[in-house]
Amino acid sequence: MLEKEMAVKGIISKGVRYVAGREKIKPETLSEKVAEGRAIILKHKNIYLGIGEGLKTKVNANIGTSPDIADVDSEIEKLKTACKYGADTVMDLSTGGNIDRIRNLVFERSPVPIGTVPIYQAAIESIEEKGALTRMEPDDLFRVIERHASSGVSFTTLHCGVTLRTLERLKKNPRKSMVVSRGGAFLISWMIGNGRENPLYESFDRVIEIAKKYDLVISLGDGMRPGGLADSTDISQIDELLTLGELTKIAWENNVQVIVEGPGHIPINEIPANVVLQKKICKGAPFYVLGPLSTDIAPGYDHITSAIGAAVAGWYGADYICYVTPSEHLSLPGTEDVIEGTIASKIAAHVADIGKGLAGSEDSDYRMDIARTKRAWQEQRKIAIDPGKFDAYYKQHKPSEKDVCTMCGKYCAIKTVERYLGTKVSIK
C-alpha cells in the first residue's frame, strides 16, 4: 500500500512511526498531515525522512557532474561531505559522464534520501544518441523517469507545470532572464522545437502511474522560476504555480505524495507572499525553495544571499531548503563549497524552525547561552554547528586568562558582571 494511502486510511505506517520518533511528535498527528498532503515521507533503503508542516525544516544538497567536470570520486566526496555537515537529502544532478553509474553509486553510498531530475538524462541521451534534444520522444523521457524510480531514488523533480499556455504568457511578458531552470529550458526547447505540449503535463497520468508503481515522491519542478530579482513573482512564475496546484490535486487523488518547488531569486519583501501563495494554491503541500536568493549582486557569496532568503521563507512556512553554494553562477561546486553551502542552509533552516515556533527549536541555543555564561568552552564547542570551525577560531590565539577569549580578554563582559551580579543562570 502507498504511504499516502495508508495515512488516508488511518493506518500508522512504519515510515510515519519512524519519522514521528525522530521529530518528537505523535505518529497520529503526522499521519493526519500525510493524509492531507501537508507532509510527506521519503523512504531510502531502511530509513525515512519527513518533510512538511510541523516538522523540522529540511536541507537538500545538490551534487553531480557537469559536462566539463565529470569526476565520480569527487562527487562521492561531496555526497559524504554534505551528509557529514547535516544535509537531509542529496540530489544527484549529474549531466556529465556515465549518469546511470554515478546515480547508482550515489544511491549505494548515501545515508540520506536521493533525488534526481530525469529530464537532464533524457535530454542528454537524446542529444548524444539522436543528435538533437528535439528528437526526444515522450517515451524516452518516461523510460528515464522509470529507470530513476526503479534504481531507488526517493523523489524526482518533474517540471510538469511548464505548458504551452505558460510559454504564451512568457512571450507576452518577457523577462530579463527568460528561463534559468535547466529542466525547464530542456522542456521549453523541446516544446517550441516540436510545437507540442510538455509530455509531463499532457501525460501526467503516466507520471502518476510510475509514481504509484514505486511510491515515488514527485517534486513538482518550477521551470519558470525567476532567475533574477527583475523577474520575481511575475506572471509566468505564478501561472506555472497555478498549474502545479492543479496537478497536486490530481496526484493526491491517486495517493501520490507531492512537494512543490519554488523560487529562485526573490526580493526579501516578496518572500512572505510567495510562501502564502504556494501554500494556498497547493493546499498546504510541502514547499521546497531553491534559496531564494535575496540579491543578485553577490556571486561568490550566494550561500549568504540564499541563507537570508531561506530563513525568511522557512519562517513563513517553507518546509525544505535547497542549498546554494558560494560557487553558484560561477562554477561547479567543490567540496569546500559544499561545506559552506550546507552549513549556511542548516543555519537558515534552524533560524526558520525558531521563527515557526517549532517546539524545542531553541533548546540548543539556550544551552549555548548557558555555556557562554559559564565560559564552558568545551560545552560550546559540542553545541556548535561546526566544532572544527569553532576550534580554528578559538584556538588561533591564547587568551591571558584561561576562561575568556581574545575578543575582550580580561574585560569579558560576562566575567565582569559576574563578580557583581553573580551567576543567575539555572544550570542543569
Next chain:
Amino acid sequence: MLEKEMAVKGIISKGVRYVAGREKIKPETLSEKVAEGRAIILKHKNIYLGIGEGLKTKVNANIGTSPDIADVDSEIEKLKTACKYGADTVMDLSTGGNIDRIRNLVFERSPVPIGTVPIYQAAIESIEEKGALTRMEPDDLFRVIERHASSGVSFTTLHCGVTLRTLERLKKNPRKSMVVSRGGAFLISWMIGNGRENPLYESFDRVIEIAKKYDLVISLGDGMRPGGLADSTDISQIDELLTLGELTKIAWENNVQVIVEGPGHIPINEIPANVVLQKKICKGAPFYVLGPLSTDIAPGYDHITSAIGAAVAGWYGADYICYVTPSEHLSLPGTEDVIEGTIASKIAAHVADIGKGLAGSEDSDYRMDIARTKRAWQEQRKIAIDPGKFDAYYKQHKPSEKDVCTMCGKYCAIKTVERYLGTKVSIK
C-alpha cells in the same frame, strides 16, 4: 550652528547637501528628516554621511585592540580592509595598548566617520591607574568622552539607559546571559560597587553639553541587549529602550543628533516587533542594530547568522547595521574576518534596501540579471560585490564553451532557451 539646529531652522547645511547628493534625494527632504531626528548627519574631516529614514542602510565595522592582542599595524590594516569592502563607518573599540594613540591614528587614516565607546578607556584607565574600576569618578568618564570628541570622532556610544531601576528589574528577571555589553558591564559593575546611579544617566546634561560643544552624535548604547535568544525582547531590554526613548527627546530638545543601538541576539520572528518598538518609542530616531544574530549555535559563522537578522531588521526599518565577523564569540577578528564580516553586512544592507523599497536599490541587481542573460562575464564581474572572489570561482575551471560556466557547461539553461526564445531582454 549645530547640524540639527540648522535643519530645524530650515537652513540647508553643507552636510545635508553633500549627503542628499550621494543618496540622490532632495536636500529639502533630507533636511526635514534631520530636523525631525529621523536621519542624522555624521561629519568626518571634510566628508559627510547620512543615516536614517529614506537613506541607504549603512554598515559599521568594528576594529580595535584587545588586552591580549594589541597590534596597531594590524588594526590599521583592518581599517583599510573594512573601508575597501564598503564599510560606511568604523568603530575603534580598542581596549589594549595606547588607546589614545590608536584612536588618533585610526582617525587620521580613516576615509569614513569614526565612532568610539569612551567608557572602555575610562574603565581601563581607572583599573590601571587607580587599581579598580569602582574607583572611577564621573569626572574621569566625562573627561574621556570629551577627549574622544575633541580628537575628531564623529559619534560615541554612551550607555545612558542602564539605570538603577533597570538593574532592579534585571535582578527580578534574571537571564541566561546576564549582561554581554562590555560598556554595560563596566557601568553596572561601577553602579553596584558604588551603590550609585549611572553618571551617563544622572548627568545626562553633561553628556549633552559635550555633544553640543563638538556637534558629536550620540549613539545611545544598549547595555542590556540580550546576549542570547533566551533573553531576547525581555523586560530588562525593553526597560532600557524606554529610557533611551526619554533621553532621545532630551537630546533633540538640545539639537543633539541621536542614534539608538539595539540587539543583539533575537529570533527572526521577534525582529519586526523590535524594530517597530524602537521606532515608536524613540520617535523615529535611526536604529543601529548589532546584528542581530538569529541563532546562537553557529560560532564561526556569525557573519551569516547576523546577516539574516540584519537583512530582516533593515527590511523592517533598521537604518544602520553593525557587522559581525566569523570570529565573534571566539577571538579578536583578523583581516580575513573583517572582509567576511563587511561583505555579509553589505549584502544584508543591500537586501534591506530592496525590502524597504528604496528607489533604485534593485538597479545593480537588474544589471546583473541582464549581464547573466548575455553571459557577459566581465560585466558580471564589474557589478559583483567582490570582483576578486568572482575571479577566484569563475576562473578556477575552464568551461569547454567560452560563454558559459562549468556549473552547467554546454547545457546552460539560458543558452539553451535562447536558441528557441531569443533574447527578449531590453539591453541598454
